Amino acid sequence: MTLASAAHNLVRQPEVVTASSITHVRPQDIPVRAFATQGQPTAVLGVGVCLPDRVLTNAELEQMVETTDGWIVERTGIRERRMAPPGTASWELGAAAGREALAAAGVEPEEVDLVMVASSSPDAPFPSMACRVQESLGLANAWAFDLLAACTGLLYEVAVADAMIASGRCRTALVIGAEVLSRILDWSDRSTCVLLGDAAGALVVGTPQRGGGIRSWCLGADGRLWNLLTYGQRADKGAYAVGDTEARFRMNGRETYLFAVDNFARQAEAVLAAAGLGVGDVDLFVPHQANRRIIEAAARRVGFSMDQVMVNIERFGNTSTATIPLALRDAADQGRLQPGDRVLLASFGAGLTWAACLLEWE
Ligand SMILES: CC(C)(COP(=O)(O)OP(=O)(O)OC[C@H]1O[C@@H](n2cnc3c(N)ncnc32)[C@H](O)[C@@H]1OP(=O)(O)O)[C@@H](O)C(=O)NCCC(=O)NCCS
Numbered sequence: 013m014t015l016a017s018a019a020h021n022l023v024r025q026p027e028v029v030t031a032s033s034i035t036h037v038r039p040q041d042i043p044v045r046a047f048a049t050q051g052q053p054t055a056v057l058g059v060g061v062c063l064p065d066r067v068l069t070n071a072e073l074e075q076m077v078e079t080t081d082g083w084i085v086e087r088t089g090i091r092e093r094r095m096a097p098p099g100t101a102s103w104e105l106g107a108a109a110g111r112e113a114l115a116a117a118g119v120e121p122e123e124v125d126l127v128m129v130a131s132s133s134p135d136a137p138f139p140s141m142a143c144r145v146q147e148s149l150g151l152a153n154a155w156a157f158d159l160l161a162a163c164t165g166l167l168y169e170v171a172v173a174d175a176m177i178a179s180g181r182c183r184t185a186l187v188i189g190a191e192v193l194s195r196i197l198d199w200s201d202r203s204t205c206v207l208l209g210d211a212a213g214a215l216v217v218g219t220p221q222r223g224g225g226i227r228s229w230c231l232g233a234d235g236r237l238w239n240l241l242t243y244g245q246r247a248d249k250g251a252y253a254v255g256d257t258e259a260r261f262r263m264n265g266r267e268t269y270l271f272a273v274d275n276f277a278r279q280a281e282a283v284l285a286a287a288g289l290g291v292g293d294v295d296l297f298v299p300h301q302a303n304r305r306i307i308e309a310a311a312r313r314v315g316f317s318m319d320q321v322m323v324n325i326e327r328f329g330n331t332s333t334a335t336i337p338l339a340l341r342d343a344a345d346q347g348r349l350q351p352g353d354r355v356l357l358a359s360f361g362a363g364l365t366w367a368a369c370l371l372e373w374e
Contacts, residue, residue, distance in 0.1 A: 037236050039274040046230035046282035046368075051178035053225030055374035056170075058117025058216040059340045062108035062190075063328070064096040070206070077202040084206050085326075089304025093209025093329035096192045102131050103141035105212035106190030107148040109337065113214035114149070119184055121150040124216075126176060126185040129158050130165025132332040132362070133193050141190060151186065161233075162241065163300055163361030165189060165333040166213070170357075171367060173217040174226050184218040189333025196243065198260040207303075208261070209329035213337025222351055224374030228286035230279045230358075233365045237271065240264045241362035269306060275360050276310035279368035283356065287370045291315045293354055294370075296343060300359035301325040301335040322348065332361070349373050 069092045070081035084090055096105065106129050114121065127149075129141040142156035161168045166189040173185035190212040197205045244251035244259030251259035276299055284290060297316050299307050304325050311321050324342045331338060336357055343349045351373055358368035 037234065039271070042234050042275070044230060044232055044275070044278040044282050046228055046279075046286035048228045048286050049174065049178065049226050052180065053220055054174045054177040054217055055220035055224040055226065055371065056215050056340070057218045057220075057374060058113045058115070058119065059337050059344065060109040060112030060114070060116055060214040061334070061338055061341045062105045062112070062212040064094045064100070064105070064210050066095040066097070067092050068095045068209075073206050076199060077205060079202045079206055087303075087305065088207060089323065089325045090207065090329045091326045094211055095194050096210040100192050100210075101135045101144075102133055102190040102192050102212070103129060103135055103144040103148075105192065105210070106141060106188040106214065107145045109190065109212040109214040109334075110145055110149055110186050110188050113186065113216045117216035117218070119216050119218070122153050123184050124151045124154045124186050125182040126173065127151050127154045127156045127188070128169045128172065128185070129188045129190055130161060130169050130333040131158070131190050132162050132165070133191050133196050134158060134160070145188060154186070161361060161365045162363055163302070163330070163332045163335070164359045164363070164365035164367050165361070166215075166336050167357060167359045167367035167369065168231070168365070170215065170217055170369065171229060171231055174229075177217065177219065184216065186214060186216055188212060188214040189337065191332045191334055193261070193332060196259070196261050198262075201260075203265055204261055204263050207330050209331050211328055211331040211334040211338060213331075213334040213341070215337055215340075220374045222374055224351065224372045226369050226371040228283045228370045230283045230286070230366070230368040232367070233363050235363065237364040240268045240271065240364060269303065271364065272302060272306045272360050273309045273313065275366050276306065276358055277313040279358050279366060280310070280314045280356060283368045283370045289354065289370065294320055294356050295353040296320060296322055296348055297356045297358070298322045298336060298339045298343065300361070301328070301339060302330045335359075
């Protein structure tokens with residue numbers, strides 16, 4: 013067999029293994045564990061966002077796929093989302109959000125010891141987006157790497173930053189979630205293309221001056237559920253291995269929905285218990301914005317009233333790693349984040365992965 017025919021066989025794999033293959037794992041069999049933080053406290057010192065100007069409305073999607081504004085609003089809560097211009101790199105949005113976060117925190121570029129970029133729509137295997145951001149923002153003293161944990165990536169980054177700061181290896185970290193998801197969507201698949209949007213968000217994580225800080229964490233993953241949210245036709249191998257140059261986002265929406273409601277509720281209960289707090293002690297629950305109905309169902313199950321919950325999915329859709337900074341920014345703009353407020357952040361994503369933390373706002 014010649015190299016050319018071997019390569020040909022490789023790209024013509026007949027079997028399709030995508031998000032349509034259902035994994036039966038009972039929610040109660042998925043371990044959700046939490047712990048209280050120790051050592052040097054760390055806090056969120058600044059928030060930045062970057063939103064492309066172009067707004068894509070549900071009415072426009074009605075012209076593209078067989079859907080209606082009514083269906084999208086009722087089933088997801090989404091009214092519009094942003095689209096980056098063609099050719100935009102995720103790191104470019106990330107750098108803009110990072111610049112804004114540093115300004116909000118009053119942190120100079122040379123004070124940053126570590127920069128991480130998480131993304132579900134990364135630009136390339138290398139160089140990392142974090143290195144492009146490091147150069148772009150002049151973070152001369154920062155080490156830099158990308159983190160892949162899908163929508164959970166931003167909170168995983170905060171967990172890494174927290175551990176680095178707590179152990180004295182780092183004083184200030186810039187963590188970024190950056191997405192140009194529009195380029196990995198199947199624009200003929202109505203069950204996914206209506207859900208997502210482009211954006212970036214960033215947080216500066218460092219040492220608190222006013223007594224705020226992260227009190228507890230819940231961090232987890234369950235690889236048995238890898239096939240609920242996937243990329244490409246042969247997700248068991250990955251798009252590169254089978255030469256799938258047309259790979260697109262695929263999802264088993266129903267199973268993901270059921271997982272998400274249960275996971276949000278169990279994470280919230282676990283981080284609260286680890287911090288020695290109850291539902292009534294939380295000033296604001298800021299969940300990953302994947303679907304308004306998921307958020308409402310989880311809030312009901314835990315016992316939060318909706319005025320304890322931040323929802324802004326109607327304007328941006330699901331922006332994967334960027335949703336939590338976007339929600340924190342809107343909450344701050346609405347006066348819903350005051351120093352000392354107890355804030356519960358929670359996310360889940362492909363992998364499957366999940367993370368939640370309870371913090372006191374600085
Ligand atoms: C995707 C999601 C909104 C679908 O909502 P749902 O209420 O579960 O709807 P279903 O998937 O059961 O589909 C119901 C019907 O609506 C149809 N439908 C799907 N998308 C549609 C759309 N955009 N417009 C109109 N109809 C649509 C389906 O084809 C189906 O039709 P059928 O009954 O004739 O087969 C929901 O499952 C969801 O949000 N899942 C989790 C997504 C998520 O969190 N993803 C990101 C993780 S980070």
